[in-house]
Amino acid sequence: MxxxxxxxxxxxxxxxxxxxxxxxxxxxxxxxxxxxxxxxxxxxxxxxxxxxxxxxxxxxxxxxxxxxxxxxxxxxxxxxxxxxxxxxxxxxxxxxxxxxxxxxxxxxxxxxxxxxxxVGTQCGYKNLPDIQISDQCEGCGKCVDVCPRKILVIEESEGKLEVTDPTNCSFCKLCVNECEIGAIKVVPVEDVFVMKIDTDGSMPAKDLVAGAAGEIKRRASSLSEQLSELA
Ligand SMILES: [Zn+2]
CATH class of the missing domain: 2.170.120.12 (DNA-directed RNA polymerase, insert domain)
Incomplete structure (x- = not known):
């Protein structure tokens, strides 16, 4: 870009x-x-x-x-x-x-x-975490206390466990280990990714991603043109 x-x-x-x-x-x-x-x-x-x-x-x-x-x-x-x-x-x-x-x-x-x-100074990605809570969950709240990202809460009216922001999960699985009855599962969604991108400040990260995609497209069509000239 x-x-x-x-x-x-x-x-x-x-x-x-x-x-x-x-x-x-x-x-x-x-x-x-x-x-x-x-x-x-x-x-x-x-x-x-x-x-x-x-x-x-x-x-x-x-x-x-x-x-x-x-x-x-x-x-x-x-x-x-x-x-x-x-x-x-x-x-x-x-x-x-x-x-x-x-x-x-x-x-x-x-x-x-x-x-x-x-422009891009840092770039990283992970699979989207899928935090599955089974019906066995008793809402004891032990997992809420151990979660370092604080994304688990006990919903007040029904006393059930809820996930506030799955994209913030770091796959540490402390909640899985803490749950004695095994009611929580954390699995990566294989085809969905969470990307984090930082820029040097000369443009917003959104513009960088869109611009970089345009750049790949431009280079791909240029390569395709050059190949068709050879054929
Ligand atoms: Zn010039």
Missing amino acids: PSLAIDEISIYDNTSVLFDEQLSLRLGLVPIKADDLSLFSVPEECECGGAGCPACQLGMTLTAEGPCTVHSGDLRFADPGVKAAFEKIPIVILGDGEKLMLEGTVTLNRGTVQVRWQ
Whole structure:
């Protein structure tokens, strides 16, 4: 899934305690979000052929003088619809009279090229837990006490055991072990998955999943086209 990142910078003045290279690495990893990402093209796929044009390159500047802490929110982008995903990422602390003056370009690209364009930071999945409670359950509540995720409750009016949020179950099976009469079963639903995805903040997880699905579709049809040319 393509995203924006600071790709190249030219440093005109840097009297901070950080070397130019360290500063560049920090700036490259600042997550950047755009109001409309579809306005940008990956340079290699751009109509300009990668030479650099408004569709595939966006200018940015950073000017600061100490004493102050330079934050991601101090970055200035040529497009008002583009900004740092978080305002308060510290970049460098400038002492009295220390200066920073640089400009650079922001480009759209993918995490497969370099980590600075990677939107997804964590991703994990599990089968959907199916917590089955048999009629033998006497509503003693021992399982409610041992559940670390607190997803079991005794329903007040009828005194029966209920599951509040099965997706939050971690399959620890402490409830199963605690139940002396064996009234609880926890089994994974084989064809349903619960996914957890975290992003760098440049886009919501929902957009990332939808965008990634679109990306797979695009690559699959491109492969299919190339194969049909061979046949
Ligand atoms: Zn271009």
